[in-house]
Amino acid sequence: MARFYAHPYNWLIRTLLTKFVLIFLIGISAQAQGVPVINSFSPTTGPVGTEVTINGSGFTEAHTVSIGNGATYEFTIVSDSEIRIKVPSLASNGAIRVSSNQGAASSSTGYTVVNAPAITSFSPSSGPVGTEVTIIGTNFSTVTAISIGSGSTTSFTKVSDTEIKVTVPSLASNGAIRVSSNQGAASSSTGYTVVNAPAITSFSPSSGPVGTEVTIIGTNLNSVAHVNIGSGWIAASSFISASDTQIKVIVPSTASTASLRVTSPYGQFYSSTFTVVGSPTITSFSPSSGPVGTEVTIIGTNLNSVAHVNIGSGWIAASSFISASDTQIKVIVPSTASTASLRVTSPYGQFYSSTFTVVGSPTITSFSPSSGPVGTEVTITGTNLSVATHIYVGNGWVPASSFISASDTQIKMLIPSTASSGSVRVLSNHGQAYSSGIFTVEGGAINITSTELVFNTGSVGSSQVKEYQVSGLGLTNGQAVNIILDAASPFTISTTAGSGFAKSLALNNVSSNRLNATTIFVKYTPVTSGDTPDVITHAQGSISKSLNLRVVTPMPVELKSFTANVKDDLVVLKWSTASEKDNSHFEVEMSAGSLSNFRKISMVKSKVENSSTTTDYTYSHYYSGNGQTEYYRLKQVDLNGASSYSRIIEVKPSLAMKPLVVAPNPLEVDSKAYFSASANGKATLRVTSITGKQVYFEQVDVHVGENALQLSKYSNLMAGVYIVTVEHDGKRESVRIEKK
Incomplete structure (x- = not known):
């Protein structure tokens, strides 16, 4: 038998064969480990909400899918070779990326988000905090937030669908401008430079345990209010020393391995990562999904000091670990687990990994x-x-x-x-x-289907009956809701249409903290020709609601309805007449803030002058936007100049107020609660745990319009989920936040 190595080119053949085998084995290894690979996806374009099918391999362990800059954990793994995902609201034009504990892969071509905003330019390209920046692009009508570097804001002016003006927020940093909407997001191709903002050129050392002294070198550092090392917050009062070009700090016990950041009233700056020596880390875990009872293996470093593991809301104490070493922990998914990040916590810090999906959980x-x-x-x-x-x-x-x-x-x-x-x-x-x-x-409430009943004048001894309904929520079981009129009133009330009329009623059917809708009949029996208005009071303890009763001389025009609604900063008035006789026109009158300054704002001509059928009218008026209640009434004018007034309706366009938002969320040290106030005064800012336990509260001064409330106790919060509640002027809003 000839020996293979005797050939003169044996060395070349052996080398090529060796490389081929190595490449083959690496490929087999990658497939065995389940590293994601994207071969194709379809469709390649569509709006937010479009279902996209991704084809490839290694998808079984996938935990995150991104389209452009928009990441989501909500998708369906059909098989190891197919994923289906709906385009998330934060998606932007760009590659599709699939990530798992084994690695990640990006598509070779990009997905185009239809109707997503796009930025073509902005100016100026630099300036200090407070500079007005004009952003030019397309599809801006749905934009809800803007970021300049790391500083975000919800306060800006939409000039048109192609132009936005925004003031550089105090937390801005050098970086791209980003606009976000429920139709997608977009970032500028070039960055904005924040003038006078602090900047870090270097820091040393780049790692160390808690207690290490770190020297930060840069510019504009004398205005820095605090330094962050990951989740560790260091106030200026705790700096060892500070100048315009250097700050010295001590690594706090709350620090974690992450970016080092300096923040000032003129902006902020993120540097590279500081590694907290001794804190636990997670490099991988498997499986990435499973039902309650699944055994999960966590791989990492410094794990022998871990006190507990969290799988979402599920907490596992070290005493319940199956096994633990410095590089591996095994746990069982508890019944309290939820789909969320996997986290390890020790006295030397904590570490968040990617999402574990609890299969079969609600x-x-x-x-x-x-x-x-x-x-x-x-x-x-x-x-x-x-x-x-x-x-x-x-x-x-x-x-x-x-x-x-x-x-x-x-x-x-x-x-x-x-x-x-x-x-x-x-x-x-x-x-x-x-x-x-x-x-x-919300607090208990008594509700009525009308705020006013209007009766026509009549002869003494005659009577008229009208009806409304009363209901309630948040009431005390077993305690009556009392309905009361003045003893001298010409009005009486009853729960039946033809009998039982009296000056008071007691509704004793409150159960499950509810008063189900109950019809109340109101009878007007004229006593004199000059009967005055009255009020029906509905009360249970401190909860009350009033219904106004009024007697008027009938208008030549019989008004069926008169309503007002707010839509897109417009007050839309609508009224209908059942009949009209010699009607010339209606004058629309408005009073802002009180009932004492009515003025004519428009005239609406009669459509018919004389009619016995229903006629509808509409008039729109811009709301002043100052947070005041506005009152409206109609002055009906006959052909001969005689006139009479309708009832008064009020508009307080709470729908125009922006909802409570905390940004950034998950929390950073500079996160703020953005809150719209309807009046100047004080608001209560309250933070509670997810179970309702109060962590802290404070009173803050607010002004009409949007306010940015600093979460001053950020450093007191442990990692977890909390509820931020703002109370002001009888209004309460809450939002969920997370600190990592």
Whole structure:
């Protein structure tokens, strides 16, 4: 037999064969490890919400999919070679990226988000905090937030669909300008330079344990208010020393391995990573999904000091670990787990990894309404809801036996008397789920279907009867709702149309903290020709509601209805007449802030002059935007000049107020609560845990319009989920936040 190595080119053949085998084995290894590979996707373009199918391999362990800059954890793994995803609201034009614990892959071509905003230019390209920047582009009508570097704001002016003006926020840093909307997001191709903002050129050392002295070198450092090392916050008062070009600090016990950041009133700057020596890290975990009871293996470093592991809301103490070493921990997914980040915590720091998906656990996609008193009926939609054992609203819970109805995709229930403002949480033996939004528990309320009943003058001894309905939520069970009139009133009330009229009523049917809708009949019996207005009072304890009663001389025009609604900063007035006789026109009058300064704002001519059929009218008027209540009335004018007035209606366009937003969220040291106030005064800022326990509160001064409220106790918050509530002028808003 000839020997292979005797050939003169043996060395070349052996080398080529060796390389071929190595390449083959590497490929096999990559496939075995499940590293994602993207071969194609379709469609290649579409708006937010479009379903996209991604084809490739290694998808079984995928935990995150990104389209451009928009990442999401919500997608369907059809098989190891196929993923289906709906384009998320933060998506932007760019490559599709699939990430798993084994690695990540990006598509070779990009996805185009239809109707997403786009930035073509901006000016100026530099300036200090407070500079007005004009952004030019397309599809700006749906933009809800703007970022300049790391500084975001929701306060800006939309000049048109192609132009936005924004003031550089105090937390801005050098970097791209980004606009975000519910139709997608876009970033500028060039960056904005924040003049006078602090900058870091270097720091040393780049690693060390808690207590290490770190020297930061840069420019404009004498204005720095605080330094962050990951999640560790160091106030200027705790600096060892500071000048315009150098700051010295000590690594705090709350630090984590992450960027080093300096923040001042003139902007902020992120530097490279400082590594906290001794803190735990996670390099991978497997599997990335599974039901309650699944064994999960966590790989990393410094794990022997870990005190507990969190899988979403599920907490596992070190005493319950299956096994633990410096590089590996094994745990069992607890029944309290939820789909969220996996986290390890030790006395030397903590570390967040990617998402673990709890298979079979309930999920919440939405709930409505988002606020109401105790007794409000709430509908929760989602998946796997049939396994729910009870539901929490804040710290109040409802057992499954008390649900109004339940299916795998929907649960209906009443808000319990123990509820507090907070997340809606569904618990089961298969895991639990938190809502992304907050349910706000409002104070008890008595509701009536009309704020005023108007009767026509009549002869003494005659009578007229009108009706309305009263209901209530958040009331005390077993305590009557009392309905009362003045003893000398020409009006009487009853729960039946033809009998039982009196000056007072007691409704004793309050149960489950609710008063179901009850019809009340009001009879007017003229006593004199000059009967005066009266008020019906509805009350249970401190909760009350009034209904005005008025007697008027009939108009030549019979007015059927008169309403006002706010839409896109317009007050839309609508009224209908049942009949008109010798009608010339209507004069629309408005008074802002009080009933003492009515003025004519427009005239609307009669469409018919004389008619016995219904005629509809509409008039639109721009709301002044100053937060005041505006009052409207109609002055009906006959052909002969005689006139009479309609009832008065009021408009306080709360719909024009921006909702409470905390940004950035998850929290950074510079996060603020952006809140719209309807009047000058003080507001209460409250932070509670997810279970309703108060962490801290403070009173702050606010002004009419949008306010930016600093979360001053940021450094006091441990990692976790919290509820921020702002109360002002009888209004309460809440939002969920997270600190990592």
